[in-house]
Amino acid sequence: MAKKVVxxxxxxxxxxxxxxxxxxxxxxxxxxxxxxxEMVLLDKVQDYLATGNK
Incomplete structure (x- = not known):
């Protein structure tokens, strides 16, 4: 499934x-x-990692 996303x-x-x-x-x-x-915008990677399990 990840191959389809990429x-x-x-x-x-x-x-x-x-x-x-x-x-x-x-x-x-x-x-x-x-x-x-998950696929995340480069600008939002640090915010995503800081949020925890959301």
Whole structure:
């Protein structure tokens, strides 16, 4: 599925303004880590990482 997102963004003119952010999220229930991947604007990466699990 991630390949479709990347392929779609390559056709857009401002695709270079996006970054793929991968964050490890710890489950409160089991204590196991899962990974959440999202596409974020380069300007907003630091804000996204500072917000926590939203």
């Amino acid at each position: 392929a779609t963004l390559k056709t857009v003119e401002n695709a270079k303004n996006w970054a793929k952010v991968i964050r490890a999220v710890k489950s409160e229930k089991t204590g196991a880590y899962t990974f959440r991947e």
